[in-house]
Amino acid sequence: MLTRPFTPLRIGLLGAGRVASQLGPALVAAGHSVAFVWNRNHDRASALAAELPGAQVLGDVASPLPPADVYLLAVPDAAVAPLLAATSWPEGALVAHLAGALPLSVFDAQPAVRGGVFYPLQTFSPGRAIDWPAVPLCIEASGIAAETTLLDLAGSLSQRVLRLDSAQRLKLHVAAVFANNFTNHLLGIADALLAEARLPAELLAPLVRETVDKALANPPFAVQTGPAVRRDAPTLAAHAAALAAHPAWQALYAQLTASIQAQL
Known part of the structure; x- marks a missing residue:
């Protein structure tokens, strides 16, 4: 100030x-x-x-x-x-x-x-x-x-x-949409999947906090974890099957997996 x-x-x-x-x-x-x-x-x-x-x-x-x-x-x-x-x-x-x-x-x-x-x-x-x-x-x-x-x-x-300038601000705004709006949407999907399984949403809270803290303290691509990074085909297939009732989310899961693997 x-x-x-x-x-x-x-x-x-x-x-x-x-x-x-x-x-x-x-x-x-x-x-x-x-x-x-x-x-x-x-x-x-x-x-x-x-x-x-x-x-x-x-x-x-x-x-x-x-x-x-x-x-x-x-x-x-x-x-x-x-x-x-x-x-x-x-x-x-x-x-x-x-x-x-x-x-x-x-x-x-x-x-x-x-x-x-x-x-x-x-x-x-x-x-x-x-x-x-x-x-x-x-x-x-x-x-x-x-x-x-x-x-x-x-x-x-x-x-x-x-x-x-306008060009810098546009790039910043796109980055903000990925960091905020898209992240919030993914958290919404996670919340819905937990509700389907009759599990409390707060189970994810420690994981989400650690993920954000880690991503803010490091280059996020460098600290990526999960089955996509491990190229864990059996787990990826099991997740795809678990999302069969939600084809749009299933397609999004596949697209995000491919995007993560493209950064390796």
Whole structure:
């Protein structure tokens, strides 16, 4: 986090979903103010604004927006370009999206604004507290002044602030999907298989923790274990047979086995 004084900023928050619901209170806790919250669902915008002292609920983005130092677009990737086009931005407004895979060039069609990226590398779920100082915040901007403002904003929240261009951020986002979304999906499959066998899901907890700890402490390919690495054909065949009732999972098992063996 910033070790030097910073100027508190007024934030316009467009979006009231998972990210905005975590980010809004974090910005306020860091000393900033949220000028307004907008969301297509007015009730969700109102609920979030109620948690943010002084925040207005904005009903229409086609009317001139209230003043803000930074406007943050906490909306789905596919909604960013339409929202940019539909909003009446103040001339020279600093507008940043929070998307991992969306390039800075999405702002090219809006020359009246200064575009930027404020991408938090984290998964957001209701009821889960976020340790913001540990969250990498990835910044990109169309100019030095815009970049400086976003870097200062990021530094007020996190100890891990990075300048990344769009190509780097895209690779990071793909890596994050493998590490988070795909891993979570595989854990879901494991949970379902245990449920079929009437076994408690917590049986896997020590194994999962050791796997993650080991992978974070070493190059993951170097510490791979299991029947694929051993080329244990009888076990691989037994596992395939055990998955006969789930052909999609059976095919996924075979694909992952082949991918592991290709790295040997």
